[in-house]
Amino acid sequence: MFVFSRPAEATRQSLALARKHYENFPVASLLLPKRLRHAVAVIYRIAREADDIADEGHASQQERLQALQRYEDELRLVQAYIQPEQPLFISLQQVVRDHHIEVQPLLDLISAFKQDVVKTRYATFAEVLNYCQRSANPVGRLMLQLYQHDSTQHRKWADQICTALQLINFYQDVAIDLQKHGETGRIYLCADEMQQAGISEQDLRNQRCDTVWQAFFMQNVQRAEQLLLAGKPLGHHLPGRIGLELRMIVAGGERILYKLKRCRGDIYRRRPTLTKLDWPVILLKALCKQ
Structure with a gap:
């Protein structure tokens, strides 16, 4: 864990860290206004x-x-306007005061991470959505608050986009998630839908890729696509940099969806990712506002 107390150092270290991870979080984007870089x-x-x-x-x-739990305790101190102990959360407290953002979305994230530690299976899609509401949607809501474009309709669209991106990440990472939690592995596909389709956990481990798996996989991909398209209007309603930023994020999600469809469920040997060749396509789509 990094320890820092100066805003410039916090920003520098965080931006360096962000560029090492594939995220839907726009922390490393050149579009991010300078006044928001430290906060983000x-x-x-x-x-x-x-x-x-x-x-x-x-x-x-x-x-x-x-x-x-220590992170949650620090966040609750920030929420109660009590000075936290760790420098990182002292910086956060200043961000909360300067930008008038809520702490609850970060508490929701901690709740989702705690769930990842203890829960490795999801019985229904409703359970998966509940997880996404805490693991992904808080990011969109925080960005709306930082950009001062928070409204009921904007939150609805942002939630749809963030949930869709989380689902897309699940479908990219079926094989990777199976390797987490030791022998148990994580499975974010719904148990009831898997059973109905005739797909078992062992099929995932055996990297089954027949027509049954392909049909099941494509149904999941199409559901994520519908959610992403439902939230897409947000990019046209937000002005300037945040609008372009969001349209690029959505276009990136659409590009991964395109690759998921092309691989037809063979994510074990051909995990779709964004490459340098994809970025001109993404930028063009974002600039065209389509």
């Missing part, structure tokens, strides 16, 4: 480090939960 960097660092606590290293389940 601090928020990103908290989210990134808490996510790593849940996912990385060899700590026990109890150690991970205790570490995440």
Whole structure:
């Protein structure tokens, strides 16, 4: 964990960290206004480090939960306008005061990371959506607050986009998630839908890729696409940099969806990712506002 007290150092370290991770968080974007870079960097660092606590290293389940609880305790101090102990959260408290943002979205993120430590299976799509509401949607809501474009309709569209991007990430990472949590592995596909389709957990481990799996996979991809398209109007309603930023994020999601469709479920050997060749396509789509 980094320790810093100066805003410039916080921003520099966070931007460097962000560029090492594939994220839908626009912390490393050149479009981000200078006045928001420190705020976004601090928020990103908290989210990134808490996510790593849940996912990385060899700590026990109890150690991970205790570490995440310390983050939650610090956030609740910030929320109560009591000075926290760690420099990172002292920086956050200043961000909250300067930009009038809510702490609850960050608490929701911590809740999702705690869930990742203890929950590895999802019975229904409603359970998956509940997880996305806490693991992905808070990012969009925080950005709306920072840009001062927070409204009921904007939140609805942002939630749809963020949930869709989270689902897309799940479908990219079926094989990777199976390797987490030791022998158990994580599966974000719905158990009831898998059973109805005739697909078992062992099929995932065996990297099944027949027509049954392809049909099931494409149904999931199409559902994510419908959500992304439902939230897409937000990019046309937000002005200037934030509008372009969001249209690029949506276009990036659409590009991954295109690749998921092309691989037809063979994400074990051909995991779709964005490459340098994709960015001109993404930029063109964002600039054309379509």
